[in-house]
Amino acid sequence: MIDKNSPLPIYYQIQEMIRKKIETGQWQPGDMLPSERIFSEDFDVSRMTVRQAVTELANEGVLMREKGKGTFVAEPKIEQPLQGLTSFTEDMKARGLEPGSTLIQYRLRTAPGKVAEALQTEVETEVYEIKRVRLADDVPMAYETTFINLELAGDIPEDVENRSIYSFLEQERGLKIGDGEQTFEASLANTEEADKLAIEEGAPVLLIQRITYLEDGTPLEYVKSAYRGDRYKFNIKTKRFT
Template sequence: MIDKQSPVPIYHQLEEKIKKRIETGELMPGDALPSEREYAEQFEISRMTVRQAITNLVNERFLHRVKGKGTFVMEKKMEQPLHGLTSFTEDMKARGLQPSSSLIHFEIIPASSDLADKLGINEHGPVYEIKRIRLAEGIPMALERTYISANLVQGLTEDIVKDSLYAYVENVLNLKIESGIQVIEASTSNAEERKYLEIAEADPILLMERTSSLEDGTRFEVVKSSYRADRYKFMIDLKR
């Protein structure tokens, strides 16, 4: 119950009760919260106090509001460390999650001047263009567009890229992926991203572009990924 004699503000007490329900799993990601009226009646407090508590939890990203539908528990974000070069498949498996990919496009295209420069190949040289939806436990996390020189990585097929591309490159072709440069920025989504990531027009995304190289310095790939900002975050471990 709410202790109305406590020096702790009533709205804060309600916030802590809702947080505890989320932390213990009583309220799961995607669950709808009771209405403001229901909370007000249950704890015999004003709806204004309830509204303040819920607004604070929305601002802290424990909850989110959907216009015309109500307030829901936020989906837990996947956290990706930025101190190592790993594939999406490796990253999800390390978290005990089941990764999967849905291949939506696979073909060899002539490299544009920009892409040729990033891959260190001749303009119009053959490049694999691979588009995949990356999922964790069946939930879409990212739309990924990968570009690799077809002269460097030969024999690539749709079946291979449906699984783990890195595993094929390193374990079958014996090419060692050594390093990468990654740039991340926030953006609004386009129609393709909204379609495959199942997000609304106003929902933000995180854009990531990575250029990876082999141990001998050969440019290996350019990856352009669009991550759902409500389900993914990046973490950097800094040391002085």
């Protein structure tokens, strides 16, 4: 299967072979890869070459390395379109996954400076601070801290843990959510994020901040989320300006 006379580098050929085995379902998520030694003997290539192929696929998130255990086929990443302002619940349902949350914190407080600025209110304004681990089929995907202006939302029941905040605000409060503004940053999981997301401290996460506005332009929520870098990728269709 490896063609040493091909102009394609050998590590690349190994990579493509691994990809094919995963794409065709021959290797399933969670399956352990043969060791570097076995790989290199089977293909008669150096262990360095095998390592290069595996490292690149691990960096892409196709494979997953576990210290002291081996290298495994990773779960495919969730591909999240960026068009449309959707809720986590809607996103997961659209994929046939069961959305869920674990409530970490739920309280009313005065808005911290940055939150007051984002929500265009005073620092004395009362806001909900709701921290949730967002789950898909019981697997932690994102750790979110949501700040919502009490004056706009009214009382938010604590059992919102098990429901969608957006559907509560829209259906029970009759609020009309309009658009949102989001920023994305690369980051490394801190101790709390790592703990809540069941990943290693320092693992890559995508930090997303969203301000969501009502149709009349009033800021409704300010959300900081850490999405698992190994489980998520985002896509957007773009058009060239003419």
